[in-house]
Amino acid sequence: MPSFLRPFKSKKMRIVHYGHPALRKISEPIAVIDESVRTLADRMTYTLTHNDIEGVGLAAPQVGVNKRLIIIDTWLNKDEPQDESTLSPGERLLNPLMPVALINPEITLGPEEIKSSEGCLSLPGVAGELPRAKTVILTAKLLDGRVIQVECDNLLAICLQHETDHLDGTLFIDKATDDDKKQAESTLRELAQAEARRKRR
Numbered sequence: 341m342p343s344f345l346r347p348f349k350s351k352k353m354r355i356v357h358y359g360h361p362a363l364r365k366i367s368e369p370i371a372v373i374d375e376s377v378r379t380l381a382d383r384m385t386y387t388l389t390h391n392d393i394e395g396v397g398l399a400a401p402q403v404g405v406n407k408r409l410i411i412i413d414t415w416l417n418k419d420e421p422q423d424e425s426t427l428s429p430g431e432r433l434l435n436p437l438m439p440v441a442l443i444n445p446e447i448t449l450g451p452e453e454i455k456s457s458e459g460c461l462s463l464p465g466v467a468g469e470l471p472r473a474k475t476v477i478l479t480a481k482l483l484d485g486r487v488i489q490v491e492c493d494n495l496l497a498i499c500l501q502h503e504t505d506h507l508d509g510t511l512f513i514d515k516a517t518d519d520d521k522k523q524a525e526s527t528l529r530e531l532a533q534a535e536a537r538r539k540r541r
């Protein structure tokens with residue numbers, strides 16, 4: 341059925357903020373890639389790409405769903421030609437598919453550590469610096485069922501660590517410097533209070 345004949349249903353999901361319980365749960369693996377998984381991936385992709393603040397990734401817990409599914413969109417300048425020689429195997433494989441849904445993603449951290457400055461769509465107004473592995477080996481399933489295992493570097497590697505942390509209930513601010521945590525305190529308190537008010541409504 342062409343998409344314009346489908347009954348209207350808003351594709352955009354609400355991105356939950358700090359304080360929402362889904363952000364602190366361990367998410368469940370996806371056993372079967374069925375219509376509900378494809379629909380969730382589709383709506384999450386729409387939500388990420390139609391958000392007011394631009395994001396490079398979105399994990400299912402951020403839309404209140406505790407399933408191991410993430411959307412990655414780290415290829416920022418899609419109109420510009422890429423210098424393939426500077427890309428990691430993971431970027432060469434995944435960039436052309438972005439925004440791409442990854443199911444049950446698992447990463448093995450590489451040995452080299454770098455400092456990463458991060459933010460999160462679920463923690464608007466909060467930023468922090470934290471250590472991350474420079475490279476990761478990613479194992480995941482694509483929506484078509486294909487299993488991939490590939491080494492990733494650059495922003496893709498950082499984003500994969502940030503998003504897979506979400507699937508285990510971990511937020512970047514948990515790993516940030518004490519100064520950044522202190523700086524974030526009042527904003528996090530306000531976000532949590534607003535989430536609590538929403539639930540009571």
Ligand SMILES: [Zn+2]
Pocket residue numbers: 459460461462502506
């Ligand atoms: Zn995040």
